[in-house]
Amino acid sequence: MKGLTYLFKVLSWIVIAAIVAFLAIAAPILAGFHPVVVLSGSMEPALPVGSMIYYHTCNFEELKAGDVVTFRAENSLVTHRITAVNEVSRTVNTKGDGNSTEDPVPVEEDEIVGKAADFAIPYAGYFVTYGKEPAAIAGMAVILLVDYVLEKIYAGQKGEKKDENKNT
The missing domain is CATH 1.10.287 (Helix Hairpins)
Incomplete structure (x- = not known):
């Protein structure tokens, strides 16, 4: 016993x-960040699969080439790096760091949910996904x-x- x-x-x-x-x-x-688990290798090596990243809401005017953004694509969230900002059409071109080409369709302002924070927690996404x-x-x-x-x-x-x- x-x-x-x-x-x-x-x-x-x-x-x-x-x-x-x-x-x-x-x-x-509590500081206004939203967690997202990295599910694919499109942003490797900067954001490895299984990492927990955080994004915060931002204004379109704050975005610039090189920023990492999270946006809605169909029924999921995607996190890619901005390659160009078009102020006229209010869209951004994006590309995953691990991808050889840009994403085929520009991301519209209303599809952008936020700008990624400068920190990520490697492997924490696996922990959170299993823990849920x-x-x-x-x-x-x-x-x-x-x-x-x-x-x-x-x-x-x-x-x-x-x-x-x-x-x-």
């Missing part, structure tokens, strides 16, 4: 560490619950042994 209690205590600390990591990854949201799975959330909850129950049982057994020692 003591070994099982110890195992679940260690697992609980791992779960608590994971929760703290989730909170740290989410912390930039219902099975992972349920598993963490079960570990914490079992640890709590075992702790209560073990504490109760310790109390009974103390009482037995006092009576003898």
Whole structure:
């Protein structure tokens, strides 16, 4: 019983560490940044697959060639670098750093959701993507619950042994 209690205590600390990591990854949201997981290699090596990047809203006038922007393309978000800004048509041309050619269609102002921050967290996207799975959330909850129950049982057994020692 003591070994099982110890195992679940260690697992609980791992779960608590994971929760703290989730909170740290989410912390930039408080400063107005929005997290996005890099899903493809189009921006490698600057933004490796699995990285967590953050973007913030911006005005079109703030954008310039070389900036990395996140924009809507069909039903997904894409993050690419601006190669040219057209003030007249209010569009930007974009290209993934890892791609050999520019994106075929200019991005319109209303499709741009934000400008990427200068920082990214490598591999954090894998962690967040897995951590959002219902099975992972349920598993963490079960570990914490079992640890709590075992702790209560073990504490109760310790109390009974103390009482037995006092009576003898």
